Amino acid sequence: MAKIARVEAFVVSQALARSFHFSQWRYDRRTVCLVRVTTDDGRYGWGEGYGPAEVVRAGVEFFAPLIIGGDPLATGALWQTMQARGQDFARRGVLLAALSAIDVALWDLKGKLLGVPVHVLLGGKRREAVSVYATGLYFDDGPHLTERLAAEAVGYVEAGFRAVKMKVGLGVEADAANVRAVRTAIGGRAKLMIDSNHAFSLREALELVRGVQDCDISWFEEPLSPDDYEGYRELRARSSIPIAGGECEYGVAGFHQLFGARAVDIVQPDICACGGFTEVQRIAALARAHFVHLTPHCWGTGIGFAVGLHFISTVDMLPGRMNLPEPFLEMDRTENALRDELTVPRFQPVDGRVNVPVVPGLGIEIDPARLREFGANVS
Numbered sequence: 001m002a003k004i005a006r007v008e009a010f011v012v013s014q015a016l017a018r019s020f021h022f023s024q025w026r027y028d029r030r031t032v033c034l035v036r037v038t039t040d041d042g043r044y045g046w047g048e049g050y051g052p053a054e055v056v057r058a059g060v061e062f063f064a065p066l067i068i069g070g071d072p073l074a075t076g077a078l079w080q081t082m083q084a085r086g087q088d089f090a091r092r093g094v095l096l097a098a099l100s101a102i103d104v105a106l107w108d109l110k111g112k113l114l115g116v117p118v119h120v121l122l123g124g125k126r127r128e129a130v131s132v133y134a135t136g137l138y139f140d141d142g143p144h145l146t147e148r149l150a151a152e153a154v155g156y157v158e159a160g161f162r163a164v165k166m167k168v169g170l171g172v173e174a175d176a177a178n179v180r181a182v183r184t185a186i187g188g189r190a191k192l193m194i195d196s197n198h199a200f201s202l203r204e205a206l207e208l209v210r211g212v213q214d215c216d217i218s219w220f221e222e223p224l225s226p227d228d229y230e231g232y233r234e235l236r237a238r239s240s241i242p243i244a245g246g247e248c249e250y251g252v253a254g255f256h257q258l259f260g261a262r263a264v265d266i267v268q269p270d271i272c273a274c275g276g277f278t279e280v281q282r283i284a285a286l287a288r289a290h291f292v293h294l295t296p297h298c299w300g301t302g303i304g305f306a307v308g309l310h311f312i313s314t315v316d317m318l319p320g321r322m323n324l325p326e327p328f329l330e331m332d333r334t335e336n337a338l339r340d341e342l343t344v345p346r347f348q349p350v351d352g353r354v355n356v357p358v359v360p361g362l363g364i365e366i367d368p369a370r371l372r373e374f375g376a377n378v379s
């Protein structure tokens with residue numbers, strides 16, 4: 001039986017041709033920590049962590065010695081070993097992202113060792129292709145932002161996306177004007193979601209809900225601080241727009257707090273941060289028990305996108321009926337060479353859907369030469 005021989009972390013980074021920002025900070029480059037777990041007979045799996053890449057790398061190096069020599073098929077047991085060593089210091093946060101990156105790599109490896117795709121390990125896919133929504137419509141410093149956002153949204157619709165998510169968080173008045181312009185530009189051709197990245201107070205969020213309630217918004221994502229569970233509960237009770245959140249939440253106990261507060265209509269765990277495949281299965285079970293819809297947050301390389309694809313291919317909407325809408329997966333459309341050029345295949349939507357890989361593991365490969373070009377110290 002193969003044993004785990006190496007756990008390596010690689011930080012890859014690429015400067016952006018054009019910086020962009022959202023309500024919290026500006027992006028000038030994309031940087032991600034990848035993980036490769038290799039067995040003593042030379043087989044390997046890939047993972048990635050969502051969070052500050054150098055900190056994720058330190059976390060991976062912290063956990064790695066705990067699983068060297070372990071059985072790569074024992075994903076749950078290895079997860080427990082790592083979590084037990086980390087929980088005194090980081091029940092939530094970036095150490096969980098490091099654990100997630102290793103867990104995802106182990107699931108990729110396990111699928112390859114057993115000769116089955118990850119969605120088979122998860123219990124089997126419910127659909128051959130997954131509906132994706134376009135995430136874009138960030139802010140820039142150029143003139144005519146509103147017109148630029150409207151044109152960008154039209155571009156996604158013309159590319160076949162049936163749903164588009166835009167940023168808000170500049171301020172209630174400016175946001176409402178931008179949302180209205182985007183909705184007017186795309187008409188009824190696509191769903192439209194808004195995301196403030198926890199930019200607002202409860203009063204501001206309610207004001208924005210009132211300002212855009214005739215714009216047919218499918219969800220208002222992260223309206224409030226992720227710590228303001230009571231605020232979420234009140235907003236959700238008073239908002240005509242469904243409330244989404246959870247990309248800053250970690251571990252099943254964190255999500256238990258979110259669900260217990262009846263904070264969200266749609267929960268958005270990032271599988272590469274919340275605890276990997278091992279933990280998101282528990283989070284999905286909890287979401288199911290609370291009748292909360294799940295659509296993963298996904299904002300990394302092709303590895304992270306493949307992770308979301310496999311997982312969401314196995315998930316159904318609730319409560320269950322014929323002709324239910326399908327769950328969505330987030331598809332980042334901002335400039336990101338790490339997403340587009342590092343992994344093969346390059347995932348592309350056709351009519352707003354992406355096919356689920358059917359080869360063993362996650363179904364992605366990485367060219368070591370490309371890794372080096374993006375700054376990874378890889379042999």
Ligand SMILES: [Mg+2]
Binds near residue numbers: 195197221222247
């Ligand atoms: Mg978001």
